[in-house]
Amino acid sequence: CVSVSVSEHQHLRYNPLRDTWVLVSAHRMKRPWSGQVEKEEEDQVPQHDPNNPLCPGNTRANGEVNPDYNNTFVFENDFPALQPNAPDPGYNQHPLFQSKAARGVCKVMCFHPWSDVTLPLMTLPDIIKVIDKWAELMVDLGSTYPWVQIFENKGAMMGCSNPHPHCQVWASNFLPNEATLSDRCQREYLKTHGEPLLLQYAKMEAERRERVVVQNADWLAVVPYWATWPFQTLLLPRRHVQRLTNLTAQEREGLASIMKRLLTKYDNLFQISFPYSMGWHGAPTGPYLKEDQFHWQLHAHYYPPLLRSAGVRKFMVGYEMLAQEQRDLTPEQVIHLGNSITRNQAMWGGQ
Amino acid sequence: CVSVSVSEHQHLRYNPLRDTWVLVSAHRMKRPWSGQVEKEEEDQVPQHDPNNPLCPGNTRANGEVNPDYNNTFVFENDFPALQPNAPDPGYNQHPLFQSKAARGVCKVMCFHPWSDVTLPLMTLPDIIKVIDKWAELMVDLGSTYPWVQIFENKGAMMGCSNPHPHCQVWASNFLPNEATLSDRCQREYLKTHGEPLLLQYAKMEAERRERVVVQNADWLAVVPYWATWPFQTLLLPRRHVQRLTNLTAQEREGLASIMKRLLTKYDNLFQISFPYSMGWHGAPTGPYLKEDQFHWQLHAHYYPPLLRSAGVRKFMVGYEMLAQEQRDLTPEQVIHLGNSITRNQAMWGGQ
Ligand SMILES: O=P(O)(O)O[C@H]1O[C@H](CO)[C@@H](O)[C@H](O)[C@H]1O
Ligand SMILES: O=P(O)(O)O[C@H]1O[C@H](CO)[C@@H](O)[C@H](O)[C@H]1O
Numbered sequence: 089c090v091s092v093s094v095s096e097h098q099h100l101r102y103n104p105l106r107d108t109w110v111l112v113s114a115h116r117m118k119r120p121w122s123g124q125v126e127k128e129e130e131d132q133v134p135q136h137d138p139n140n141p142l143c144p145g146n147t148r149a150n151g152e153v154n155p156d157y158n159n160t161f162v163f164e165n166d167f168p169a170l171q172p173n174a175p176d177p178g179y180n181q182h183p184l185f186q187s188k189a190a191r192g193v194c195k196v197m198c199f200h201p202w203s204d205v206t207l208p209l210m211t212l213p214d215i216i217k218v219i220d221k222w223a224e225l226m227v228d229l230g231s232t233y234p235w236v237q238i239f240e241n242k243g244a245m246m247g248c249s250n251p252h253p254h255c256q257v258w259a260s261n262f263l264p265n266e267a268t269l270s271d272r273c274q275r276e277y278l279k280t281h282g283e284p285l286l287l288q289y290a291k292m293e294a295e296r297r298e299r300v301v302v303q304n305a306d307w308l309a310v311v312p313y314w315a316t317w318p319f320q321t322l323l324l325p326r327r328h329v330q331r332l333t334n335l336t337a338q339e340r341e342g343l344a345s346i347m348k349r350l351l352t353k354y355d356n357l358f359q360i361s362f363p364y365s366m367g368w369h370g371a372p373t374g375p376y377l378k379e380d381q382f383h384w385q386l387h388a389h390y391y392p393p394l395l396r397s398a399g400v401r402k403f404m405v406g407y408e409m410l411a412q413e414q415r416d417l418t419p420e421q422v423i424h425l426g427n428s429i430t431r432n433q434a435m436w437g438g439q
Numbered sequence: 440c441v442s443v444s445v446s447e448h449q450h451l452r453y454n455p456l457r458d459t460w461v462l463v464s465a466h467r468m469k470r471p472w473s474g475q476v477e478k479e480e481e482d483q484v485p486q487h488d489p490n491n492p493l494c495p496g497n498t499r500a501n502g503e504v505n506p507d508y509n510n511t512f513v514f515e516n517d518f519p520a521l522q523p524n525a526p527d528p529g530y531n532q533h534p535l536f537q538s539k540a541a542r543g544v545c546k547v548m549c550f551h552p553w554s555d556v557t558l559p560l561m562t563l564p565d566i567i568k569v570i571d572k573w574a575e576l577m578v579d580l581g582s583t584y585p586w587v588q589i590f591e592n593k594g595a596m597m598g599c600s601n602p603h604p605h606c607q608v609w610a611s612n613f614l615p616n617e618a619t620l621s622d623r624c625q626r627e628y629l630k631t632h633g634e635p636l637l638l639q640y641a642k643m644e645a646e647r648r649e650r651v652v653v654q655n656a657d658w659l660a661v662v663p664y665w666a667t668w669p670f671q672t673l674l675l676p677r678r679h680v681q682r683l684t685n686l687t688a689q690e691r692e693g694l695a696s697i698m699k700r701l702l703t704k705y706d707n708l709f710q711i712s713f714p715y716s717m718g719w720h721g722a723p724t725g726p727y728l729k730e731d732q733f734h735w736q737l738h739a740h741y742y743p744p745l746l747r748s749a750g751v752r753k754f755m756v757g758y759e760m761l762a763q764e765q766r767d768l769t770p771e772q773v774i775h776l777g778n779s780i781t782r783n784q785a786m787w788g789g790q
Contacts, residue, residue: 120518
């Protein structure tokens with residue numbers, strides 16, 4: 089248990105999923121802010137915009153017409169960062185000038201036919217349809233690609249350029265850096281401690297209850313002990329589940345429900361449609377489907393940029409980029425001192 | 440040499456300083472942008488603002504009055520993320536809940552008495568005074584602290600909350616993540632290849648000339664082969680120099696001159712006072728002063744956020760945070776295809 093004196097002073101915390109440290113400066117929230125303030129008001133989004141390429145029935149950049157879809161709709165990204173056919177840069181390279189082929193596909197997935205909803209505003213059956221489609225894409229793309237990254241950039245602050253509720257799915261012929269790192273850390277943890285890292289972590293967090301934001305029978309959302317973003321959360325199944333595709337029907341229902349509760353809590357925090365980038369990490373696929381991946385536990389990371397209010401974000405800049413990530417309040421403060429950060433809630437987490 | 444076909448397709452490049460890969464999607468600049476646009480106009484900054492705590496003669500948050508300084512001025516950060524006296528969190532911790540003491544000091548260094556100048560607008564003698572003060576702080580703080588991070592957050596977009604030209608210096612009793620990583624990579628490179636990584640790299644870049652932005656007798660600024668930010672640069676001495684404190688008077692003059700040219704090029708790119716976070720990396724100090732650090736080469740990283748114009752930044756969000764950093768044009772395009780990005784210059788680099 090972290091003692092009171094420590095939680096009042098700066099200290100380092102270890103991120104066992106990335107083998108890095110974060111500098112936690114407990115009371116830096118006190119400093120005045122005269123820096124950049126983000127635009128708080130979002131433009132009113134119409135339910136259907138005839139010019140939005142993501143809406144049902146509209147024409148996209150490549151001339152294709154979207155179907156009149158009722159729930160989710162998946163299409164190929166018209167400006168993909170990854171394509172299936174890139175040539176190989178060739179071998180015999182100097183160690184300081186190394187390149188490798190990158191091949192893959194980029195898909196966009198609309199969550200709902202309406203532009204004016206977000207996941208927390210959708211019904212549970214509609215959220216379950218999103219989860220089912222995620223699993224379906226993992227099966228399809230994961231049959232050949234070693235890594236399938238499902239991620240959502242929500243809000244203009246997170247580089248989202250279209251307000252229609254959607255996520256992206258980028259599949260690649262390589263394991264990205266973050267996947268490689270997480271794989272190594274989970275593998276070594278299992279070897280040393282005999283239990284999958286995140287399975288043990290979820291159990292301990294459920295017992296300690298200090299950092300739990302929301303939970304139900306099958307899932308747990310915590311502000312991880314090593315969180316870098318102020319309101320960062322980690323969403324974990326309680327059972328050992330290696331991939332999205334392994335979730336039972338009941339676990340998908342539970343996931344829809346906990347996502348709705350977590351995202352509603354985010355929206356309520358500063359009374360804004362809360363911006364974030366989120367994504368799923370699970371055991372690698374493609375050739376790895378045949379290998380033992382017992383060390384992996386499925387999880388989602390939520391990285392929201394806000395710090396003090398709907399308009400003031402945490403900047404991960406100079407010190408963070410060049411030295412080490414730094415946060416201005418402890419993860420426990422986020423849960424327990426919710427009332428000094430928000431104005432409308434006694435406690436953000438603990439449910 | 441990178442072949443034409445590769446430079447037109449996405450590929451991966453290896454960052455030997457961080458042992459990571461970056462996804463380079465050469466032609467993603469073509470995609471239309473309808474996302475967040477930053478405020479382009481900066482408020483006119485007065486030369487002296489009686490309410491700005493960084494100006495000469497003004498009173499700061501703690502009641503102290505700034506001297507009537509003529510060039511640089513250094514003071515303790517009034518809201519430090521690191522303080523010298525934090526208690527130790529104690530031992531016998533669970534591997535998933537590890538913390539460590541973090542001790543240090545945070546200083547602020549004003550570059551100039553006027554608020555309406557920036558480094559590229561300052562005279563060479565005034566920039567040399569900044570460099571001399573950096574070296575002085577490295578001597579002072581580096582005598583005990585293993586890592587002294589000098590960094591500048593420039594522009595509101597980079598979380599800078601005060602327009603007065605200044606940088607920060609955070610000294611810590613630990614090696615931050617980025618320092619540890621860079622130390623390991625440089626150490627292993629020397630062991631395997633017999634020459635310091637960045638010394639060899641500077642020589643090869645000077646020969647190849649494909650990614651050079653500016654150079655002079657003692658220094659070289661390149662968009663590194665593995666750059667993640669669109670206009671990222673790496674500033675390197677040509678001689679083997681391990682720390683800022685080892686620079687000769689002539690090298691300091693050359694540094695002032697190349698900094699002025701590099702930063703002027705940045706400002707000219709989109710006709711704006713160019714935002715960035717920058718910082719120095721050199722051999723660790725304190726107890727490491729007594730150890731062999733031959734593998735280290737001093738260098739500065741410049742990380743500017745802009746992508747297409749003064750108002751459109753590169754968002755390092757979903758895929759970048761969860762999988763791997765991705766860039767939308769090649770480092771060579773930044774240098775050679777300058778005219779399709781900027782409107783006012785045939786070529787950004789190559790001088
Ligand atoms: O110290 P400042 O300028 O108030 O703060 C700025 O730089 C710090 C160090 O990179 C960051 O932690 C802050 O998020 C940023 O706003
Ligand atoms: O694909 P989008 O939504 O156009 O683009 C957004 O997400 C991408 C993946 O994280 C980033 O590379 C872009 O910088 C960001 O603007």
